[in-house]
Amino acid sequence: MDFTLTEEQQDFRRVLRSFVEKEIIPVARDYEHEGRYPTEIVEGLKDLGLFGITVPEEYGGLDLDPVSFALVFEELARGWMGVAGILGSHSLSCRMIAVHGTEEQRQTYLPGLATGEMRTGLGxxxxxxxxxxxxxxTTARLEGDHYVLNGSKMWITNARYASVLPVIVKTDPSATPAHKGMSVILVEAGTPGFEVLKDIDKLGYKGPESCELLLDNVRVPQENLLGGVEGTGMQQTLSALEWGRVNIAARSVGVGQRAYEEALRYSQEREAFDQPISAFQAIQLKLASVATNLQAARLMTYWAASAVREGRADGETGMAKIFASEMALDAAIDSMKVHGGYGYSKEYEVERLYRDAPLMSIGEGTNDVLRTVVAKSLLAGRTAVG
Structure with missing residues (x-):
């Protein structure tokens, strides 16, 4: 089994890392503390073509393979996990439109989304x-040639910048089971009744906004039903969330990598009892544990990404997301312990990593629920171990 990145993937990672080192790391802490939206960084993401990573080439995108997709989020999160979030929801939405949309929907939205001229997220x-x-x-009732949407959404990333937002609704609230009555409708910004109510203040995950949305008698043309067929919204969404779990696992690896780097550097610079603290066995044990679990999470993430390329991979992506997200939190805590009192200061990066890490165990399905998803995949024979 080959765990080596291809030469093209290695070159791609070098480009990403160079961008992160020059454009994100020097400003991330200040931007985050100021509550400033990373407009300049977003422009850099556009210049690199990263808004088109899940858009087919025929519509102007990069159409990355899943491992290269993971590399994007690993490297960005190493610099600032919030920036990775701006690209995350956008990329999953693009994939939903590319895979499940009608040709008219692809032609209408994907070229602009690929360049970043248009933005999107997931409702x-x-x-x-x-x-x-x-x-x-949230419901969508068909009246003539328009759907009328009513309901609300929470925690929506990119809501204030989305040109079009896929929103999951119930087109048949009485359907049994419920998923047979669920659909995805593409709602364009500026549609009357579609309103961003407020930004939700958060412990971490600064940079991108997370918003509460109101849909009050929002009239959307019938042709904005994703794929043109009612009752397929759950399947459309779940297929995107498999890539979403790779995204979260990769972000976790990025946070873990940065936590390790900060702990390693600090342990070599900080002295106690006339020697670097890296000379003490207690510190060495923490560094070894963080590095070991980090590398295991990285390999599991790439393994899950490879499985996505082969087809349905709910078990593999669930395993990777669970393991990597819990690794990230452990790495942040251990890095904070290595830093001692300074780890609790906003002057050091580890404080931000400690606040960002918990989100990964919650986003794209909580880890406890994902364990049941993994178990079902194992019992159904879709995921093999050993």
């Missing part, structure tokens, strides 16, 4: 429905 979560998507209450 999934609601105040009373997160991981349980079948519990959503």
């Amino acid at each position: 999934l979560t609601e105040p009373g429905a997160g991981t349980d998507m079948q519990g959503i209450l």
